[in-house]
Amino acid sequence: MIGPVHLLTLDDLPGCLALEIDRGWKADERKWRFLFALGTVYGAHDEAGDLAGAVVFTRYGDDLAAIGMMLVAARHGGRGLGRRIMTHVLAEAGGATVFLNATESGRPLYEKLGFEPVGATHTHAGYLAAPRREARSRPAEPGDLAAIRRLDAHVNGADRPRLVRLLPGFTEQLRVIEREGRITGYAGGWRNIDNVVIGPVIADDVDDAQALIGDIAAAVGGRVRIDLDAGHPRLIEWVAAHGLSLRAVEPVMVPGGRPLPGDRSRWFASLMQATG
DSSP states (O other): OBOOOEEOOGGGHHHHHHHHHHTTOOOOHHHHHHHHHHSEEEEEEBTTSOEEEEEEEEEETTTEEEEEEEEEOGGGTTSSHHHHHHHHHHHHHTTSEEEEEOOTTTHHHHHHTTEEEEEEEEEEEEOOOOOOOOOSSEEOOGGGHHHHHHHHHHHHTSOOHHHHHHHHHHOSEEEEEEETTEEEEEEEEEEOSSSEEEEEEEOSSHHHHHHHHHHHHHHHOSOEEEEEETTOHHHHHHHHHTTEEEEEEEEEEEETTOOOOSOGGGEEEOSOTTTO
């Protein structure tokens, strides 16, 4: 018997890591700690007291919210737990536009709940061999955070103050492009289990996005991963031409197919799929 869906705390972190392993993912404790700090984690326990399923819900103001890390233990699959958890979270969202990246296994559930594709995420990974050149970006400074927050809010159509505030401590690299005293782009790079994830990436155009990505990859060295928005085919072609291999293409889904807010022409890559 599965108990009610309820709010989880860091005491449930071992259970969240166990769910990742159970589903064949690599358990990343640092990422989970970030998600607990940024958003709200819901789940349900089974009769043995073990975590049977979990999801991360991250609200950005009243109008936008992300759903990620939807996990149900294999032993409890096919019994409606995923639907119960998702229904609970959607009720919490109220009138906000809710978006998620759908895995192949999760998409049938999301479609039953009324989600429709509004785009796609192209995940690439490998060693980026971008042409060497003088860096066009610079490391972000504490005084840049207010400008980064304003830029991020404009491009995403929602203010994300907690996410921006957590970036300096979570990312290994946080860089900006500045022109005439104004920050026009920013990107981060954070280390997960086996590579550095480059994201978020927000920029005026593809050339600036390439500069941010190339500068971060050069600074960190080694393998990188990036989750690119499908709306920028030229950038997708560029990372593929410079050594990154396509790992997955997953739809971005929203209930009823509502358009995502903000200026998506300047939104190139997410921080992580769980958060947008």
